[in-house]
Amino acid sequence: MDDTLILGGETLSSRLILGSGKFADTATMIAAVKASGTGLVTVALRRFNPDQPTDDLMGPLMAIPGLKLMPNTSGARDAKEAVKAAYIARELCGSRFIKVEIHPNPHHLLPDPIETYEACRILAADDFIVMPYMPADPVLAKRLEEVGVASVMPLGAAIGTGHGMATREMIEIIIRDSHVPVIVDAGLRAPSEAAAAIEMGCAAVLVNSAVAASDHPVGMAEAFKEAVAAGWKAWCSGLMPTSETAVATSPLTSFLGS
Amino acid sequence: MDDTLILGGETLSSRLILGSGKFADTATMIAAVKASGTGLVTVALRRFNPDQPTDDLMGPLMAIPGLKLMPNTSGARDAKEAVKAAYIARELCGSRFIKVEIHPNPHHLLPDPIETYEACRILAADDFIVMPYMPADPVLAKRLEEVGVASVMPLGAAIGTGHGMATREMIEIIIRDSHVPVIVDAGLRAPSEAAAAIEMGCAAVLVNSAVAASDHPVGMAEAFKEAVAAGWKAWCSGLMPTSETAVATSPLTSFLGS
C-alpha cells in the first residue's frame, strides 16, 4: 500500500492534484493547497498588467515544502500556441511539468485531440513532463503514450460542470490499456467521485472547481485528501465482487420457529 | 463539523456501522472492527450448538472500548418472531439497540414493510433503540418515524450484491423528509459509495460484505473509515453547484496571439 506516485521521474506524495483557479483570494487558495496535502498544483499564464498588480501566486506556492508547480497552456488554441506557452512557463518557474490544455471552444472548454497530440509530441521530445488534458479517448491515450507523455488526463466531464465521471466507460478502457498513469481531470464535484476514480484504477485525480467553488474550500480540500486516501486503500484492499443475487451476511436458520 | 452521531440517546463517535458476518474468522473480524473506528457493530442470533462450540464473539467485541452491539433479528419471518428475537438479544447482551430485519425471502433478503412496521411499533414502545432495515420507501420511513424508531435504514441494494445505492432517488426523498437519522444499509460495495451516501445527507452507513468479502478486510475497514470521514467533511463544506455548461478555471485571454 505504497501511496507514492511517480510522474516523469518526479515523486509525488499525494494522488491529489489541485488547480489554483477560481478561489476567492490567494490566502484561501494557499490554505486549501496546504489542507489538501497535494504535491502538485496547476497554474495558468496570463499577461502581466502593470496597472493592476495582483497577488504574487508563485511565491507563496513555492514556499510550501515539496510542492511542485504544473503550469497549464490554457488559452492556447492550437499546438503552436501551446508549445510557446510551455516554454514560457518553464522559463518562468523552472518546472518540467506542463499540463497541455488546448480547448478552442470557450463554451465547453473541451480539448482538441489533433492539436493536443501534436503539442505533446513536440514537448515530450524536449524534456518536459507532459500531462495532457484530453478527451476520454482510448486510442488517443495510447498514441499520446507512444509519443512520450508522462500521464494521460482524460476528462470526466466538461470543466466546471461537476457532472462527475460521465465518461467512465471509456476511462475504464484507458486504464486497462495504459502503461502510464491515468489521471481524471475535470468534471469531478464530490470527494466520493475522486475516491471512485482511484478505486477503479486511476493513479490520481485533478480537481479545482470542486474545491474552489465549494462553500468551504479548506474543509473541502481536506475531504478530497481523505477521499483519495480512502480510494487508494480500497484499491489496494480489493473491492468485494458484485453479485447478481443477494448473499446473506447473517445466519438464516429458522431458530425462532414455534 | 462535529462528527458525533446520536441514536436513541446514545452517542456514537463514528458514522460507520459495521456488520460482523462473513469474516474468515473472529480475529479478522475484530481487527477490522478496530481498524474501522466504528462504535456500533451488528451481530446475529443463532442456536447454540454444544457439540460445535465456536468462537465467542461477544467477549472480544465488548472488550473494545466504547463499542456497542446492535443485534439483528435476521431469521425472523414476521413481526412476532422479530419481537421475540429482540427480547432474547437484549437479554443476551443488554444493548438497547435492535436492528429490525424481517426478510421472508431467502433469495433476495429484502425486507417486509408490513411486518417491519408492526415489529418496530411494538419494540419502540418498550424502550428499544429501534433501527429498521427497510425498503427505500419514503412513506414507510415516515410512518416508522411516527412510531418511534431511532433511525431509518433504507437499503441501497439487496444484501451482498454490492450494487451500491441503486435506490438513490428514493433515499434522497427520505433524507429530505426525515426527522430521524437516515442510514444506508445493504448494497454498498466501495468506500466511495459510502462517502457519496454521507455527502448526500445520510447520517451513517452500515456495511458488512463490503469489508468482510474484500481481499483485505482490515485495509478495507480503514478505507471505509476514511471515506465516511471524507464524506462528512464534504457535506459540512458544501459541494460546489453543478452547471449545465462549462465554467473555466483558468483565464482564457488570448495572450499568445501572433
Place this chain on the structure above:
Amino acid sequence: MDDTLILGGETLSSRLILGSGKFADTATMIAAVKASGTGLVTVALRRFNPDQPTDDLMGPLMAIPGLKLMPNTSGARDAKEAVKAAYIARELCGSRFIKVEIHPNPHHLLPDPIETYEACRILAADDFIVMPYMPADPVLAKRLEEVGVASVMPLGAAIGTGHGMATREMIEIIIRDSHVPVIVDAGLRAPSEAAAAIEMGCAAVLVNSAVAASDHPVGMAEAFKEAVAAGWKAWCSGLMPTSETAVATSPLTSFLGS
C-alpha cells in the same frame, strides 16, 4: 408475439395505460387517448360543482370502442377512504378496475405501503380488479399478489417528475418474482423509457404527465404507442447479450497491407 394483456380476466389490446389528467382540455385528452391506442384510461373522482359544470369526461371516453375506465382513489389518505372511493367509482362507471392510490403526502405523492396493502386486501375480496400504485418494494409486491391484486404497479419515480425508471433495480426483482403483471406507473417521461420497461419484462406502462405535459400530446401519445410496441417486439425477439469486451461485426483481416 401475441400482444394481448389480460388483467383480472379483462383482455386489453394495448400495453399502454393512459392517465387523463393535466390535459389542456377534454378534446385534446380524447384525441390523445385515441392516438395512443390504449384500452384502459385512468380517471379521478372529484366533487361535482353545480356552479361550474365542466366538460363531461366519461361520455366521450366511453364512446371510444373497447375502451375501459380505471378510476383511481387519488385524494384518499388511508385504506378506509380508498375503499369508499372505490365503491363510489364502481357505482359511477360500472368498471371493476380500480387503481388504488393512497399518497398521504401532497409534496411527493408517494404511496403508503401499509394503507395500500389494507385497501387492496379489502377490494380484492369484493370482485374489484385491483391495480395498486405502490413503492418499488418486492416484498410488498408479493404480499399484494397474495391478497389478490390483478397487477402490481410500482413507481419508476415520483409522479410528474419525469425522472424515468429510477427504481430499476427493485423493479427487476419484482418482475423476476411476480406471478401477476408488473406495470410501471409514474415517473416515465420519454417513450424510450416506456420501451425499456417493456423490454425488461414489464407487462405494461401507465403514463399521464409524459403525454399531457408534452408540447404535442397527440403526437406524443402516438410515440408512446409505437415505443411500447417496439419494446414488446424487442422482448419477444430476445435482446443480444452484453459483453465486457468488444466483438467485431466486420472482418478484420489485414487485406490492405502493403
Place this chain on the structure above:
Amino acid sequence: MDDTLILGGETLSSRLILGSGKFADTATMIAAVKASGTGLVTVALRRFNPDQPTDDLMGPLMAIPGLKLMPNTSGARDAKEAVKAAYIARELCGSRFIKVEIHPNPHHLLPDPIETYEACRILAADDFIVMPYMPADPVLAKRLEEVGVASVMPLGAAIGTGHGMATREMIEIIIRDSHVPVIVDAGLRAPSEAAAAIEMGCAAVLVNSAVAASDHPVGMAEAFKEAVAAGWKAWCSGLMPTSETAVATSPLTSFLGS
C-alpha cells in the same frame, strides 16, 4: 414531423442504418434489412477467396428498392489504408457513401481520432459522402465537420458490447454544436436505446450486433424500426419538462373526508 434524413445530398426514408455483419446467413440478413425499413446498409471489404465462394451479398442487397450501400473501411489501420479501401469500395459498388472506420486495436475496436481525421479530410475532398465512426469527442466532431464530412458518428460504447449510450454526456454536446447530422454508431443493444438517441436529437442510429446477435433478428429489426419512429415522434412532440418535485395528475381535494 417530416421523417426524411438527408446525408450528402442523398435522401433517406429511415433514421435507422443497419450493419450487415454477424448474421447467421445472408437470407436472414436480407430479411432483417427488409423488416428494418432501412435505406442504408453497411458492408465490409474482404478478399475474394476463389476456393470458398460465399454468398453474393451485394446482389440481393441492391435488389431491395431504394436501398443504398455504405461500405466501411474496417481493417484499415491508418488513414492511408482507409483511403485505399474507400476507393476500392466505390469502384465495387458505385456508392458515394463511405463509413470511415479506423480502429488499430482489435481488442476494443475503438477509432483512432488522428487517422480518422486525416482520412476524412482526403475523402471529403474527392466527392465521397464521408461518415466517420469516431470517439464521442466534441472537438473532433467539429473538426470533421470543417473538413466536410456528411455526418459524425460517435460511438455509444465499444462495438458489440451492447453497453448502450455510455458516452451520453459527450454526445449531448456534439448534438448541441453540430451542423451535420449526428448518428450514434456502436454500442446500442436495445430498441429503447435507439429511441432515446433520437429523442435527444440524434439524426439516426447505426446498429448491427443488436439485430444480428438477437434471438430473432427479423423481429428485432422491426422493433428497431418502430423504436426509431417512436423516438422521432417524441422528439417532434417535445418531451415534458422534468421536475425536481412531484406534480399531481389527479385532483387532491379532500372530497372523502368524514
Place this chain on the structure above:
Amino acid sequence: MAVHISLNDKNHDLPDGATVARLLAGFSPQPKGIAVVVNGGIVPKAAYETTKLTDGDQVEVLTFAGGG
C-alpha cells in the same frame, strides 16, 4: 318549510320531502356521470327517486375528472 342539508360541505336548502332525484333535478345543466353519497352511504341510481333527504343530511355528489 325547507330541508337543510350539506351538499359537498356547503349548506344547501331543499323543499320539504325532497329526494335525491329532486336535488339533482335542481342542477342545470343536468349532471352526467355522477354518484351520490348520503351520510357516507352510496345511493344507487335506482333509489334516487325514493331516497328522501332530511335535515342535517351530508350529501356528496361526485363525478369523474381527469386523473392519472
Place this chain on the structure above:
Amino acid sequence: MAVHISLNDKNHDLPDGATVARLLAGFSPQPKGIAVVVNGGIVPKAAYETTKLTDGDQVEVLTFAGGG
C-alpha cells in the same frame, strides 16, 4: 428417572429435577454469551438456578454469531 426435553429442536435427557443451570453446566466448554428460552419465554440469568425443567419442555439456547 430422567426428564425428556427438546433442546434446540433435538431430544435431550436430563436428570430428574434438573434446572436450567444444570443443563448449561453439562456443556463443555462452558458457553459464554447465551440466552435461554423455555417454552417461548426468556429465562433471566438470575432464574437459571431456580427454573426447573420438566418433561416436554421446549428449550432454546441462543448465542450471537457474526451478522450484518
Place this chain on the structure above:
Amino acid sequence: MAVHISLNDKNHDLPDGATVARLLAGFSPQPKGIAVVVNGGIVPKAAYETTKLTDGDQVEVLTFAGGG
C-alpha cells in the same frame, strides 16, 4: 511459359499474356461484385480486358462481406 503473380498474397500462375479478365475467368463460379487492385492501383472494370499481368504483379481481388 507462365506468368507468376501474387493473388491475395498467395502464388498464382497464369498463361503468358494473361489479362485481368483472363484471371477472373479462371474462377468458378464467376465472382460477382468484385474489385481488382494491381500493384496498389485499382483496375476499372472497363480495363479488365486490356490490363496485362506480368511476373511479380501483386493482385488483390476484393468483394463485400457482411460488416457493421
Place this chain on the structure above:
Amino acid sequence: MAVHISLNDKNHDLPDGATVARLLAGFSPQPKGIAVVVNGGIVPKAAYETTKLTDGDQVEVLTFAGGG
C-alpha cells in the same frame, strides 16, 4: 528620443536605448514571477540587461494566475 514598443498589445514608450531590464524597472511594485517574450522569442532572465528594445518590438510580459 523614444522607442515605441507594443507591451502586451498596448503602445508603450521607452527612452532610447532601453533594455528589457529598464522596461521592468519602470513597473511599481516590481513584478515577481514573470517571463518576457520579445517578438515571439523568450528572453532569459540573464539577458534582461543586454536585450535592447527598438521601435516596433512586440513585448509580452507574462506571469502566473490561478488556473486548473
